[in-house]
Structures are given as C-alpha cells and as structure tokens.
Amino acid sequence: MDIRAQVSMVFHLDKCIGCHTCSIACKNIWTDRQGTEYMWWNNVETKPGTGYPTQWEDQEKYKGGWERDSRGRLKLKLQGRAGALTNIFYNPSLPTLDDYYEPWTYDYKNLFDAPEGDDQPTARAVSLVTGDFMDTLEAGPNWDDDMGGSEVYAANDPNILKSLSESEQQSLKNLEQTVFFYLPRICNHCLNPGCVAACPTGAIYKRGEDGIVLISQNRCRAWRMCVSGCPYKKTYFNWSTGKSEKCILCYPRLESGQPPACFHSCVGRIRYIGMVLYDADGIEQAARSPDDGLVDAQRALIKDPYDPEVIAGAKRNGIGDAVVTAAQNSPVYKFVKRWGLALPLHPEFRTMPMLFYVPPLLPVIAAIRDGQYETTAGMETAPADETGPNLNTVDKARIPMQYMASLFTAGNVDKIKHVYHKLVAVRMYMRSEQVGDQKEEDVQEALRRADLTPEQCISIFELTSLPTFEERFVVPPMERERAMDGELPPLDPYSRKAAGGFGFRDAPARRF
Amino acid sequence: MSDVIFVGFPYVAVALAVLVGIYRYRSDTFSYSSFSSQLLENQKLFWGSALWHYAVVLILLAHFIAFLLPPLWGGIIGGPLRFPLEALGLILSLVGFVALGWLMMRRFSTRRIYVVTTRMDWVVVGLLLFQMLFGFVISLSYRWGGEWFVSSTAPWLWSLVTFNPKPEYVTAFPFLIQLHFFTGFLLIALFPFSRLVHLVAFPIGYLWRPYQRVIWNRAPRPGPGFRTS
Numbered sequence: 242m243d244i245r246a247q248v249s250m251v252f253h254l255d256k257c258i259g260c261h262t263c264s265i266a267c268k269n270i271w272t273d274r275q276g277t278e279y280m281w282w283n284n285v286e287t288k289p290g291t292g293y294p295t296q297w298e299d300q301e302k303y304k305g306g307w308e309r310d311s312r313g314r315l316k317l318k319l320q321g322r323a324g325a326l327t328n329i330f331y332n333p334s335l336p337t338l339d340d341y342y343e344p345w346t347y348d349y350k351n352l353f354d355a356p357e358g359d360d361q362p363t364a365r366a367v368s369l370v371t372g373d374f375m376d377t378l379e380a381g382p383n384w385d386d387d388m389g390g391s392e393v394y395a396a397n398d399p400n401i402l403k404s405l406s407e408s409e410q411q412s413l414k415n416l417e418q419t420v421f422f423y424l425p426r427i428c429n430h431c432l433n434p435g436c437v438a439a440c441p442t443g444a445i446y447k448r449g450e451d452g453i454v455l456i457s458q459n460r461c462r463a464w465r466m467c468v469s470g471c472p473y474k475k476t477y478f479n480w481s482t483g484k485s486e487k488c489i490l491c492y493p494r495l496e497s498g499q500p501p502a503c504f505h506s507c508v509g510r511i512r513y514i515g516m517v518l519y520d521a522d523g524i525e526q527a528a529r530s531p532d533d534g535l536v537d538a539q540r541a542l543i544k545d546p547y548d549p550e551v552i553a554g555a556k557r558n559g560i561g562d563a564v565v566t567a568a569q570n571s572p573v574y575k576f577v578k579r580w581g582l583a584l585p586l587h588p589e590f591r592t593m594p595m596l597f598y599v600p601p602l603l604p605v606i607a608a609i610r611d612g613q614y615e616t617t618a619g620m621e622t623a624p625a626d627e628t629g630p631n632l633n634t635v636d637k638a639r640i641p642m643q644y645m646a647s648l649f650t651a652g653n654v655d656k657i658k659h660v661y662h663k664l665v666a667v668r669m670y671m672r673s674e675q676v677g678d679q680k681e682e683d684v685q686e687a688l689r690r691a692d693l694t695p696e697q698c699i700s701i702f703e704l705t706s707l708p709t710f711e712e713r714f715v716v717p718p719m720e721r722e723r724a725m726d727g728e729l730p731p732l733d734p735y736s737r738k739a740a741g742g743f744g745f746r747d748a749p750a751r752r753f
Numbered sequence: 754m755s756d757v758i759f760v761g762f763p764y765v766a767v768a769l770a771v772l773v774g775i776y777r778y779r780s781d782t783f784s785y786s787s788f789s790s791q792l793l794e795n796q797k798l799f800w801g802s803a804l805w806h807y808a809v810v811l812i813l814l815a816h817f818i819a820f821l822l823p824p825l826w827g828g829i830i831g832g833p834l835r836f837p838l839e840a841l842g843l844i845l846s847l848v849g850f851v852a853l854g855w856l857m858m859r860r861f862s863t864r865r866i867y868v869v870t871t872r873m874d875w876v877v878v879g880l881l882l883f884q885m886l887f888g889f890v891i892s893l894s895y896r897w898g899g900e901w902f903v904s905s906t907a908p909w910l911w912s913l914v915t916f917n918p919k920p921e922y923v924t925a926f927p928f929l930i931q932l933h934f935f936t937g938f939l940l941i942a943l944f945p946f947s948r949l950v951h952l953v954a955f956p957i958g959y960l961w962r963p964y965q966r967v968i969w970n971r972a973p974r975p976g977p978g979f980r981t982s
Contacts, residue, residue, distance in 0.1 A: 330806040337795040371864045438964035441956035449969035459782040462954040483788035
C-alpha cells in the first residue's frame, strides 16, 4: 500500500447558477497575461453544449486520455513513445486557437478620442493576438452559454451524438423539453494524468503531498503534446512565452491555508474541497478496468482515513497528522465514498480525474405543466394531485439518463440511476419530515432503493443545503515550510527552484 | 585571411555555442523552448515543418557521418551507392529549401505568426535558407563534393578538433563551398542566441522514462511511476 494525499473537490451541480464568478476570479489572478488571454483554467459550460474548446469531449478528434488495447493494456490514445518523437515537428491532434477563440479587447480609447461627428463613436473589437481590428466575432468563451436546445451548440454536444438515438435527440429540441445545466470545469489533477504521460520532456509532474499536477515552466520545451494528451483540454499553450500552462489549484493559496480562488468566489457555494487518501499502487490496475467498472474501481482507490493500516501507510510516506485529520473530516470523502453521490467526469478517459460532480436533479425533474414551469414535478405524466419528487421521477426524467451516464459513468445507466435514486430519496425523506405530504410507504421504498438510512438523508441534506465555510473547505495549510525546517533534515529552499513550479525570478517573457 | 575564416572563426563559433549555450541553460533555462507556433496556425505548418525538419535532419546526419567516419563515407561514396545518395541529397536539399521558404512565407503572410516572430528568427531562417540554397547548388554543380569532403573537408575539421589547424586543406575550394562553411559556422555561433537551442532539447529520454512523474517535496521513498507498454 502506497498511501498518498490528494486535494480533491466536489461540485454540487444542483447549486450551480452559471454565473461564471469562478472563471473571472481565476482569470484575474492567473491568466490575464499576454499569451494566456484565451485560457480559462476554470470555465463553466452549458450542457448540453459543445463546450470549450469546441467539442473537447470528442476524443476521435483530439485523441486525449488513455485507451485499452486488445490485450487490456493501457496506452495513450494520442500516440506511442516513438510516435511522440516522430510527431514532434507537427502534432496532428493539436487544437488551434480557433478551436478555442481569438481573444479580444475593445478600442475604448476611441470613445474619448474620436473627432466630433454625426455618429456616436464606437469601440471596435481588437485582437489580443495580432492587435488588428476584428470585424466579426465568431466565437468566444461561453459562446454556447444557456443554448440548451440549440441546433448549433446543444445538438452538436458529443455526448448527445454518442449516447442518444435520433428520436431522443429530436425530442430534446422541443421547446417544452429544452433543458440545460451548468458544468464548471477546472483541471482534474488526475491520478493517472494524460498530460504527464504525454509530455516528451517530462516537464509535468504530480506532487506527492497534495496531488496537484504542475508544469515546470523551466523544463517545458513547447512540444505541446500535453495539450493533446489531456482529454479535458485543461492544459493550454501560451503562444507568447512558448510554454504550456494549466490550473495550479492555487497552490500558493492552499499552502498558506486559503482555498483556491474559484472555490472562494463561488456564489452558489457549490464547491466542497477536502483531502482524500488514496492507494497509488492500485492506480494502474484501476485505470485498466472495463468501462462500466471504472467508477467503482476509482472509488476503491480512495481509502478509509480511519483505517489504522491506511493511517500507518500515510505516516510512512511522511503525510502529516493535520492532513490525516483533514481527510477524516473531508466533505469529498463523504460525497464520493460514504454516500456515493459524487461521480468523476468522463471516467472512460481513464485518467482517474480527482474532481467529482453530484449530478443535477432539478433539470432532470423540472417540466412545463399547464403552462407553468414546475421544478418539482415529474415529466408531463405526473398526476395533478401528486406534487414533489416521487418514485417515478427518475424514469420520467426530462434529460435521458443515457446522456447523464455518458457524462459521469462511462455509459453505465444503472450507476447514474442509482445516484439519482439517492438524490430523490433525500428529497422525499426531507419533504416527508418537513411538509408531510409524502406517503410513508413511498418514502420507505425510496430509501430502500437508494440504500440510504434516514440519518444519512439528514447528513446529506445538511451538507448540501446548510454547510458552513469550514465544512466546505477542509484543507490544512500545506506545510511547505515544514519541509525546510522541521523534524526532517532541512532542505535548501532553492534546491528545487529549477525543478518545479513557477519558481523563477526572471520575467516569464520571451527573450530570444 | 584564411586563418581568420577557417581557423579563428570556427573556434569562436563553437566556443560561443558551447559556453554561451551552457551559460544560458544554467542561468535562463526558461528561454529554452522550440516556440512552436502550431497553436496559432495549423494548416500551412504541416507541409513546411514536417518536410523541413525531416530533410534537414537527414542532411545533417550525412554531414556528421562524413565528418566522424571519413573512410566509411569515402567507401560508400566511391561505390555503387554514389548515384542514389547524390540524388537523395539533391532532392533533400531541394525539399528542405522549398519547405523552409514555405515556412518563411507563412511567417510573413500570416498575421498571427508574424507578430510572434522576433528579429533573430528572421536572421536564423534567412541564413538557413541561404545555407540550403548553397548546399543545393553545390550538390548540383560540384558532383565530386562528396569525395572532397573525405579528402579535404574532414581533415580540415579534424585538424581543428585536434588543435593542429590546417586551413590549407580548404583554401583552394571554390568560393561557394567556402561560403557554405562560413554560413555553417555562423549558424553554430548564433545557436545560443536564438531558438536553435531546441536542437539539444530533443526529448529522446521519452523512449524509456516512466509515464508518470511524482515529485515529493521531501522524498519519503523513490518516486514511483509505472510503465504501461
């Protein structure tokens, strides 16, 4: 057993209002420099939608992540080792700037400096790459925002195209059935990252203490294979400095005990962040599981932080008491392991992503009835006297379960249904407690079906609806300072300067 | 004069390449990058970049073999492979020249690429273009160049390596060939001051490194990683 610690996050999608505050907080801190304007380390997508970069989930196009070969071995979908060296002069699977968008600003100065005339002066769009005026803006971040039902965006969602039949696709375009929800995405800080494996130089690495995946800016040589290797398209190429960059999970903030900026600014408080302990020895085996076993295999990697053997393993690897304690109080562990509510995004990419999502119930159960938008009804056929979530809610879901399964369980419909059964059971139980209009036998049946106890329902309800900041953010300061003077031999703070992270003192600008 | 061009200058060029190259790597590792522009322009790059790189790698390989193992090269060039090799060299230099010209046009005509091109980029790409042209014309008009390499160029280079310089080996060469030598060493001299440093960054280690890399701030045990193929 090789126990390591990981900072992990849960997104409760029912609470996401799609305000993009997280994206803006991240952009203002990390990606407002030249060459990074087009990067959104954190972005919020509308699903169904094409996403950013366009159709990033289509791995036949972008070749991200891993696949199993005929003998069950794991290989990068992008290329083999020799392929990396022969494709180095031209990467056939690299997204170009137009797959993201050309970043721009506006010529605001003209509003002040324009000569007097008959018309109002305008602020024309100016490209942040070339500095030229842009006559038409054809794409931008969140260009598909709220475009559920759109022929251009929603209809071309790779999950829709892959998982739904022609008639199901057609039915989602009916106005009454138009549906969408939001999907915030940052780097997943995977256990089996495709970017690390694809980097020819070995410039990308995962930190043992907290699992954060970083690109050494000093070692990156712009071979740009990481951009293709990441199936989530969360490594980006800085065209100005000639280096790849990605989400750093705000490690300078984490190390001083602050949460990441995207987390801290979240208006809907949808995010939970905490430590989990996992067994690194099992990663490869888990990543080789068949598609419908991937979710369970990944859950099995996350170990019980109360198990003495696990704690001893953590100690062996130098993981401090504070981290173990945090892992024991981790909201992520509760959502992912104890309750089984949170699922990884696209586990079939086999990178073992370490961010988890509680799938949204509201867009699934909401419907238009008698001209009224009814958020608590089952779809159209629910009897008029039957209010609130009920035993049939999931079967009558407005979004086909195949679609949600394609996002969160590698196509395993039973698995995603089980999660929805849990979400419905919590609603039904809490409603029976507080409103009292649920049939007792229905509630019991819902609990039985969801493998939940009333106590668990209350815990889930409390952590979902009433959590304090301290309950959502359970990460100790990362104690970097202890590495330099503590019980362990002192480490020269500069000895790793050239080896990792953003630790350089010259301006990160192009000089040659 | 020939001492300056064929003795002093090569020494200066190689010294610059090695010393400044190492100094730059140690003091400014960040600047070591191939500065790929593929993100900004994808279509024209394919033919230009792939053809150029493969052509120039093969051409350089032939030069290095001829330099390091003159007897071997002399044997090959004196045998039945002479004509195919000459034809291949001619084709490669033409391909390299055209592909590089194509890349230069791409830099000039694509706005996104133009704005990320530095002055040194233009100098290097211009010199390379001339160098390819010289090589092409030489291989076309001096068909015995391959043998000259064995009998004169290689001894001259080895005389430099052994610090017993004998420029007289090459002073009688036609002007174009001498110019080819000069431009070659000029490019070596510019190596540490340009993006050419990406040559030494070629990631051959990818063939055997473990796929995953884990770094501990303090190492509790050797960083594990696994191979999957």
